[in-house]
Each structure stands twice: as structure tokens, then as C-alpha cells.
Amino acid sequence: MKIKKYLVKDIKEALIQIKQELGENAVILQTRRIRKGGFLGIFGGEIFTEVTAVAEENTSSVDSKKKDFDNQEDTIYNLREILSRNIRKNLNNVKNYEKGNFNGVKPENHDEIDNRNVSNGNPIASTNIIKDIEEIKRMFVQLNAKIEMFNGDLSEFPAELKKLFNRMVDQSISKDLSLKMLYELKDEESFEINRLSDLISRYFEKLIKVEVPDIGNGISMFLGPTGVGKTTTLAKLAANLKLKQKKKVAILTIDTYRIAAVSQLKTYSEIMNIPFFVAYTPQEARNIISTIENFDSILIDTAGRSQRDEIHLDELKKYVEVVKSDYRFLLLNIAINTKDLIDTIERFSLCEPTHLIFTKLDETNNFGNILNVGDNFNLPIAFITTGQDVPDDIEIADSKRLSELITKEVFKNV
Template sequence: MKIKKYVAESIREAMIMIRRELGENAVILSSRRIKKGGFFGIGGKTYFEVTAAVEEERKKEENTSYRLQEILVKNRQSSNDNIKGEFDEIKRTINEIKQMLVTEKRQTLPEGLSKILYGMEKQEILPEIRYKLIDFLKMKFGDLDPNSNETFKILSEQFVNLVKTNAPDFKNAKVLFVGTTGVGKTTSLAKLAARFKIDEKKRVAILTLDTYRIAAAEQLKIYADIMDIPMKIAYTPKEAEYEMMALKDYDIVLVDTAGRSHQNDLQMSELRALSEAVKPNITFLVLSMNYKLDDMKRIVERFSAVKPTHIILTKMDETSVYGTFVNISEITGLPIAFVTNGQRVPDDIFEANPVELARIVAGEVLNHARSSGTSEKE
């Protein structure tokens, strides 16, 4: 990895220098104000010192060497192998016990409900939800036929009560988009910008706080230019505050942020500072439907620091597991506002509707239930 510091009179000038020397894939590591010249610190001129890095391509003769990060990972791995092995063994034991309990539960159920329980497991519906629902269905109906249209209707009605949705009021809205890297924040923002600008004739502006990747602002600028929407860039919380004041007369201001690792305390602190500067009245936590359930729980817990108000679920077209529609309100306490199902701007986004989402989950649960054999019950 190549790391270099740049000193310039403005952040923008530094970005030009970085792009010219390190290219579009450069990543900003840090930035700070410094003073140069003057007498004992008096009368000096303020400059910006920006540290940037870019991953270097390895040469063939370097294939046997390791980058610093790889060395650190290897050292950490060697020292933690024994502990990891013990935790893995405990985890395997717990999973075996859980599987025994699941098998026992299925064996006590009528055949139809046993298959429906299997379908809910395949759709990764939270255990506390699926067992409570199965107990209710057994008490009320005795058993249900997975092939029956009536069963589809019953399940859909039950899931509607679990799927929480809400489209926020976008009047005079300051909307912040947060989430991990690659989840689809920028594309989701562009889709909503097009909807507000083209369909609803709102006065829309965009502010990007994503200055980690050099090419990020340029991608958003393309969308903004196509839609004839003004776009501003802020590099610090103070600049974000100034830009929001400058855009106060717009109907809706959409604010993009860099993808943040929920495991990085520094990045989460930076995001919290930016959120406090923007003062949004709507904060979308953008989550991919490809996330594993445990990962989603950890992400939600960490991003609670910026007080999200709604959920946007992305990449519906890239998954066959839809239990997230049912689980997410239980995990976050927040409603689903929008779901995206492709990359096309502005087409591939729709407002979350509890009836439609419940029908999708019920349909997939019953598909698995119908395809399950008697071996799944044993």
C-alpha cells in the first residue's frame, strides 16, 4: 500500500493532487488543519494536510512477501488460534443442541405444520417468531395443508401483523443515508432523488459527505447532472453544517455518507459527528438483504449511535431469503420505508407495503414446505 501526505491551501486542491498522483482508487485516511510560517505561531497561514493511500499492484517477484496488513493478520491469527478453536467447539455444541430442540419440536407437530415450520426456518425467520406463530396455528387450526390456498391466506394475514412499514413525511426533509460499504446508499439516494424531482416536482438538493473514496462524489455528480439537481460536497462536520444552511430553502435535501465499518469505532464516531452537524429529521439505515442474520443484528446495534428512523432494504433481487421483512422490526424497532430490487435508477425501488411483503414471505415459506420431504421431520 502506498501512503502519502499532501499539503494544500484547500481540501479540494488536495483532492486534485491526490487524484492526479494516486488515481481514482485512492482512499482518504485523515485530514487536519495546520499552520505554516509566522512568528512563534502568530500570523501563520492555514493549510490542509491530507493523508491518502492506494493499494499498489504486486509485482511477480513480490508474490512471496506480505503487506503490513497481512503480517498483522497472520500474527494475530497465530496467537488466537487456540482461543478460536475453543470458541468454535462451544459454538458447534450449541448449534447441535439447538438442532436437537428443533427436531424434537417438529416431531411433536402435525405433518402440515411441521413442514411450514421447516419453510420458516429456510426463510430464516427468527426462532422466537416462528415458534410463537406455529404454536398459535396449532392451537387455532390443529393442522394446515401447505398446498392449500387457504393456508397461504392464513399465513399472509399472520405475517402482515409482523411486517412493519412506514413512508416518512418528506415535507422540508433533511434525509441522511447511512450504512456499511457497498450496501447501495448512493444508488438508493439517486432513485429517491429522481422520484422527488421528476414525479413529485420537488425542489431537491444533494449533499455528499462521502470523501473517503475519490470517485464517490463523481458518481453522484453524474446522477445529479442528469436530473438537474444541485450537489454540494462537505469534507468536515463544520463544512456540512455550512452547506446545510446554504440549502435550507430546498424542499428536500438528501445527504450521502461513506460506507462505514460497524466494527471501526473511529469511523462510527466520525459518522456520529457528521450526523450531528447535518441534524436530519429522517435517517435511513440502508441494509442489504444479503446480510446474515447475526451480521445484521451487529450492524443495527452499532448504527443506533446515529439514531436511524427508518430502514431501506436493498438487493432484494440478489436473495431468495425474505424472512428479513418479518425480522427487521423485531431486530430494530424501526419500520421499512423502501425496498430496492435492482440497479436501475429510478425504477428499481418501491415503497414498502405490508400486505405485499407478507404475501412474498408466505409464498416462499410454503414453497419450501411443499418441497420438504418426510426426512425433514425426522
């Protein structure tokens, strides 16, 4: 692991140096502004940006990495120190922002606005309260249903439905939802395979919420954990908007943590002849958008964030609040386990996603998570992706097609 600091006039200069010296997979750990020169380093002098970056050193094999482990202890210790300082700094940044101070930008106090709206009977605020109440009601209804389900016993069901239950669970469909379906089917006169398959498919279809927004007109942000495919998905949609729908498209990235991400998206943009912009702060993103408002569609790529990284999720939330996008797509890897998937949606909810995009459907035969999400959240699916090819491997979500896909796997080899 290699850590290096750069003293530059601006962050763009640092990115060029980091890419040249550490490679495209380098990651920025910390940035801070310092003054050089002048009297005692206080009066006069110039303002510079200090950027700390890290990159994995090339090794020939996993074994060689293990052999070098002892020699890297000092480096790892230094990295932990830097990360610790960075976390403390980011916490202070969040606190400063909440006080109305973020990178020199003093935003409106949203809490005061919300309180003022409620007190004045603002319909938007009232609508938000109603939505919250409805969501709480829905959660209680689901909780009661689940309690009843756990009191159930498979012994009351015929053998055909017991087998169906096991096949649904094997497809990663939750036990609660699988049991709920059995109760729906228990009074049927026949459990013949073709009939069961048809009934299940129709039941699945009702659970799958789909909605495809008009991304050809408006601002769209792409959110999600690391490695879920945000950049590639954005490129696919940009290509379709530009080449097939003949829309005037611009791409903006705020993913400045990974050097490779900027380069990858810039390459896509150049190939498609689409204007490309990079923003380093929320206000800079807002300023760039104000200069390209005449474009039909503005697509915004964001940095991948672990759902458990609260500091960076708060940072992402600041971008969401300042950018004010029309659509916010939360991308989810269909292949991860249900618990982590639900945890991801819940933690990213602070960014108020409007739609879901399921990715990597080509990497699994288990599609039950589509139903689990539909059973737990009121978020529609907009698109699914089925590979890495740009612009081809993306489809508009269709509830009938998805239900048939899941049903096919449930009844496979039966």
C-alpha cells in the same frame, strides 16, 4: 498498495490531485493542519493541510498480487503505522468534541440541555424517557417469550407444521419466530397447503412495519455499512422527487473518504440538474444547509461505516447531532446473515435511525430477515431496492406485498 501524502491549501485541492494520481478508488487515511515557513515554523508562515491517501496498485491477476506480497510488507507496515496514528488522532478528536471542541466549533452541551429539560419538566425529555421505558418493557417481554419457546418441543406439533417450521428456517426466519408461528397455528382444524399459506401470509403481514415519510419536504440522511447502496438509493429517490414530483431538490455529501463516491454523486446530480454540495465537517454541513433551506428536499449521503468501527460511528453521530435531519434512513443488505443484520441495527442505533431501507432484494431468494427485524425492532421499513438502475429499481415498502413475497418462497416447490 500505494500511499502518498499531499500538502495543499485546502482539502478540495487534495481531492483533485488524489483523483488524478491515485484514481477514483483512493481512500483518505488522515488529514492534519501544519504550518510552513515563518520563524522556527511557529510565528508567521502559512497554514497547509497534509492529506494522506492510499490506493490499490493495478495488478493483472490475483496470482500477481500473491507474488508481490513479500515486496509489499514494508508498505503494509507503513500503512498500519498511519492507521494507528489516525485512530489515536480520531480518539482525541472525539474527546475534544465531548469537551466542546470539534474543528474549532463549540457546540452546546447536549448533556446539560437534557438534564435541564428533565429538571424543568420538559415534555420532550419526558417523552424520551417514556420511550426508553417502553423499549425496556418490550425487550423483557420478548426475552420471556424466547425462553418459553426454547422449552418447546417440535414433537408436539403435527407433521405438516414440522415441515413448515423447516421451510421457514430455510428462509432465514429465526427459529424463535418460526416456533412462535407454530404455536399460533397448532389449534387450526386444517393444515391444507393453501389455508396454511393464507394464514402465514396474514401473520407475516402483521409483523412487517412500514411507513413512508414525506421526504419531499425536509432533510433526509442515508446511513449504513459500506457497500449497502446508499449513494445509488439516494440518487433513485432524488430522481423521483425531481422528475416525477417536481420538487426542488438539493444533494449534500459528507462522504469524503472515498474519492469515487463524490464523483459518482456529482455525476448523478449533473445529469438530473440538481445542486450538489460537499461538506468536510459537521459545522460546514450545517452552514450549507442553512443556505439552501428554501429547497423542498435536502438529501444527505454519508460515508459507509462498518458497524464495528466505533470511532467512525462516533464521528457520524456528530454529523447527525449537528445536521438535525428530519429523517434518518438506515440501509440494510437483505442478504446478510441475521446475526450481523441485528448487530448492524443495534450499533447504528446511536445515530437514531427513523426508518429502514432494505437493499439488494434482487440478489437473494431469502427474505426472512424482514420478519426478524420486525420481531426485534420497532423501526418501520420505508423503501426496498431491487437493482442498480436509476431511478427505477426502488419501491415503496408495502407490508402485504412483502408478506406475500416471503410466503411464496416458504411454500415454493411444495
